Amino acid sequence: MSRGKETTVHCDQCGRAVPRNKGVMFDKPVSFNTGMQNTNDVRFFERRKVWYCISCAKHRGIFEKKKRLAIDRAKKML
DSSP states (O other): OOOOSOOEEEOTTTOOEEETTTSEEEEEEEEEEOOOSSTTOOEEEEEEEEEEOHHHHHHHTHHHHHHHHHHHHHHHHO
């Protein structure tokens, strides 16, 4: 069975359309807060999937970040 045409994703940095299998997916932490300085302050943290093309991922250092995260994850398992 052949895969056929791969779906495309858009790079969040430059807007280039790249096939999904060539794009680099990175979980970007996003935080929201109300900015209030009292007990009613609401904070919300989430992780958002962000897609980059190869050139933007290399420029932003995503490969080094993913490598460092993988090393840290392996150290925790030992």
